[in-house]
Amino acid sequence: QVQLVQSGSELKKPGASVKVSCKASGYTFTDYAINWVRQAPGQGLEWMGWINTNTGNPTYAQGFTGRFVFSLDTSVSTAYVQISSLKADDTAVYYCAREAEAGHYYFDLWGRGTLLTVSS
Amino acid sequence: SYELTQPPSVSVSPGQTASITCSGEKLENKYVYWYQQKPGQSPVLVIYQDKKRPSGIPERFSGSNSGNTATLTISETQAMDEADYYCQAWDSSVVFGGGTKLTVL
Numbered sequence: 774q775v776q777l778v779q780s781g782s783e784l785k786k787p788g789a790s791v792k793v794s795c796k797a798s799g800y801t802f803t804d805y806a807i808n809w810v811r812q813a814p815g816q817g818l819e820w821m822g823w824i825n826t827n828t829g830n831p832t833y834a835q836g837f838t839g840r841f842v843f844s845l846d847t848s849v850s851t852a853y854v855q856i857s858s859l860k861a862d863d864t865a866v867y868y869c870a871r872e873a874e875a876g877h878y879y880f881d882l883w884g885r886g887t888l889l890t891v892s893s
Numbered sequence: 894s895y896e897l898t899q900p901p902s903v904s905v906s907p908g909q910t911a912s913i914t915c916s917g918e919k920l921e922n923k924y925v926y927w928y929q930q931k932p933g934q935s936p937v938l939v940i941y942q943d944k945k946r947p948s949g950i951p952e953r954f955s956g957s958n959s960g961n962t963a964t965l966t967i968s969e970t971q972a973m974d975e976a977d978y979y980c981q982a983w984d985s986s987v988v989f990g991g992g993t994k995l996t997v998l
Contacts, residue, residue: 808987810936818928818936818979820987834986835894868935878983879926881947883935 775799777869777884784890790857793887795869802850803827806872808880809843809854813865823872824852859891895984899993906998911967913993915980918961925963926981927956929974930992936979940965972997 780794795807809821822833824843831843842855852869867887870880898916905911915925925943928936938947940956943963953968967974975997980990 817992818930818981818989820989870936873938873941877924877942878987879924879938879941879981880928880936881938881941883937885935 775882777871777882779867779869779884779887782888782890784892785859786893787859787861787891789859789891790855791859791889792853792855793867793889795852795854795884797850797852797871802847806875807843807845807852808870808872808878810868810870810880810883811865812868812886813862816865821854821867823878826852856889859889861891863889864891865889894986895982895988897980897982897988897990899978899980899990901991902994902996904996904998905967905970907972908969911970911974911995911997913965913967913978913980913995915963915965915990916961917963917982917988920961920963920982921959923958923982923984925956925958927954927965928979928981929976930979931976939978967995970995970997 778796783791803826806823808823811819820834821837824831840857844853869884871882873881927940929939930936939950939954943958944956955966957964977992979992
């Protein structure tokens with residue numbers, strides 16, 4: 774079954790760090806880039822950037838540089854996003870999404886999302 | 894930075910046709926994608942490259958893109974189509990519209 778399985782909900786305090794995982798199955802992981810999308814409570818979709826699953830090269834969208842790090846473990850077909858120095862504004866659902874066609878930047882497969890709550 | 898504008902809400906009666914617009918400068922020069930998101934669920938791609946339907950998406954979903962406006966059209970709208978719909982394009986980065994809540998009443 775072709776799917777992206779994300780790690781479970783997280784509750785973190787301000788200033789802490791978190792690492793969210795996204796495990797691919799049912800297809801060749803390195804054939805498709807992985808993108809990350811954030812959705813704050815009651816808000817729309819916001820693109821965070823993407824990672825090339827062949828080279829591991831990440832690209833970050835404006836507003837997602839510095840505290841956000843995309844990484845891979847291709848041995849287990851898993852992508853990660855690590856967020857450091859957490860703020861209340863980081864409270865959101867974080868989705869990983871597979872890029873349907875290389876260079877076309879649209880997404881045909883999404884994870885179920887990971888809810889991150891940042892609260893003291 | 895590039896912006897995509899959608900109406901916050903659209904209402905339609907069951908069996909009627911719903912049209913959701915997405916506006917952006919010279920949008921016809923870009924591919925537009927549409928996602929459906931139901932409450933508590935992940936987005937689902939319903940239209941890609943302006944007007945193509947992924948496998949498994951009903952034929953009642955169609956798309957067009959001309960001038961500065963792309964349109965998602967849902968014919969014979971059903972209660973199950975009630976959801977948020979987002980348009981998306983690429984302009985040096987992925988850009989999403991603000992989303993439109995489709996109500997079927």
